Amino acid sequence: MRVFLILFSALLVNNYVFIRFLGICPFLGVSKKMDTAVGMGFAATFVLVMSSVITWLVNKLLVVMGLSFLQIVVFILVIATFVQFVEFFLKKNSPGLYEALGIYLPLITTNCIILGVALLNAQANYSLLEAVFHALGAGLGFLLALVIFAGVRERLELYDLPKPFEGLPIALILASIISMAFMGFQGLIKL
Amino acid sequence: MNNLKEFTKGFFKENPTYVQVLGMCPTLAVTTSAINGLGMGLAATTVLALSNAVISSIRKGVPKNLRIPIFITVIATFGTILDLLMHAFIYDLWKTLGLFIPLIAVNCIIMGRAEAFASKNNVWASFLDGLGVGLGFTGSLVLLGSIREILGNGTIFGLHLWGKAFNIFAMILPPGGYMTLGLLAALFSFIGMKRKQRGEQK
Numbered sequence A: 001m002r003v004f005l006i007l008f009s010a011l012l013v014n015n016y017v018f019i020r021f022l023g024i025c026p027f028l029g030v031s032k033k034m035d036t037a038v039g040m041g042f043a044a045t046f047v048l049v050m051s052s053v054i055t056w057l058v059n060k061l062l063v064v065m066g067l068s069f070l071q072i073v074v075f076i077l078v079i080a081t082f083v084q085f086v087e088f089f090l091k092k093n094s095p096g097l098y099e100a101l102g103i104y105l106p107l108i109t110t111n112c113i114i115l116g117v118a119l120l121n122a123q124a125n126y127s128l129l130e131a132v133f134h135a136l137g138a139g140l141g142f143l144l145a146l147v148i149f150a151g152v153r154e155r156l157e158l159y160d161l162p163k164p165f166e167g168l169p170i171a172l173i174l175a176s177i178i179s180m181a182f183m184g185f186q187g188l189i190k191l
Numbered sequence B: 001m002n003n004l005k006e007f008t009k010g011f012f013k014e015n016p017t018y019v020q021v022l023g024m025c026p027t028l029a030v031t032t033s034a035i036n037g038l039g040m041g042l043a044a045t046t047v048l049a050l051s052n053a054v055i056s057s058i059r060k061g062v063p064k065n066l067r068i069p070i071f072i073t074v075i076a077t078f079g080t081i082l083d084l085l086m087h088a089f090i091y092d093l094w095k096t097l098g099l100f101i102p103l104i105a106v107n108c109i110i111m112g113r114a115e116a117f118a119s120k121n122n123v124w125a126s127f128l129d130g131l132g133v134g135l136g137f138t139g140s141l142v143l144l145g146s147i148r149e150i151l152g153n154g155t156i157f158g159l160h161l162w163g164k165a166f167n168i169f170a171m172i173l174p175p176g177g178y179m180t181l182g183l184l185a186a187l188f189s190f191i192g193m194k195r196k197q198r199g200e201q202k
Helices: A004-015 A024-029 A034-066 A066-092 A095-104 A112-126 A128-156 A168-183 B001-010 B024-029 B034-057 B063-089 B093-102 B104-105 B108-118 B123-153 B174-201
Strands: none
Touching: A004 A128, A004 B024, A024 A128, A024 A168, A024 B024, A034 A066, A034 A112, A034 A128, A066 A095, A066 B063, A066 B104, A112 A128, A112 B034, A112 B093, A112 B104, A128 A168, B001 B123, B024 B093, B024 B104, B024 B123, B024 B174, B034 B063, B034 B093, B034 B104, B034 B108, B034 B123, B063 B093, B063 B104, B063 B108, B093 B104, B104 B108, B108 B123, B123 B174
16 A cells, blocks of 8 residues: 555655656657657656666665765666667667657756655665665656646647747746645645 | 866756756646755755765766666765754754655756766866756755745745735645746746847947
């Protein structure tokens, strides 16, 4: 039961994009079109779940060796290596998606969601199963945020906005309103 | 003279937050008060300036296709050092900023400056560039934090301005962060457009 609480807490109540403010750069960058948003969301979810398994194991090793202070450096390197593998895989098996994600795929490495979730897993002392569900919730929450946002932004393209608001400013104000909606989930789940 | 330019360009012309739109996560997350914004900004500036200097000093020995992992390691090392130092000496601030101190290591501003500037220029210029961009970032954070703190809590740097009746609590919650940043970005782009117009008229 607890794993589902963790899942929905990460997915809705503490949505990583709207409430915890992680992963904003790809969120603002790739949400202009629906198909790239979906691609990026699934890529990030996949990387999140896999890297949280890897970092969980690595963290156990670091604790045993008494090297916990190296957490940040080691986690980043492990994640970067793993993303490189995903990149090779996509390049070979789905060139369309690879083209569409463009610069944002290597940027998954510096997507703070991935490192943030890995660090939170280590901080909260989650078991492996809990860590995986936490990462899955975070990834699906990110996907949800991207899809909602891309849907609204595609329509927004058609409207005649005041010049200074075009592009980023209106996107941020939109995010504010969606974030307000997500605040409604606040307090639903107590862990 | 040239060095001065490297130093000041981060303040307005290449301001990392409003013009280049980098490093959004800490910008939105920690600016619930001016003091948090200042702390976060200075922490990032320290890492940025030092890692820029180190990366610039090793730039000739780094193989081209290995540069990203090497840069990340350098930046993450400084991030770790800062995390431990802040834990030891300014525990309260460390606790409020929480996850965002270790996440300085993946802040795109720092990686961006390493890639765009430090890997091509000498140590002194890179250090100044990092310091300038970092202070520009700090300025944006303090501005954003002050507005949110004044409107949401009725205080600035902890100083009371008016009674609780005027507080808009939502401003220090996540929606307020997005809203304030959106309006400030619109303001910056408005100023930029006006400047351009004036330039064309001349």
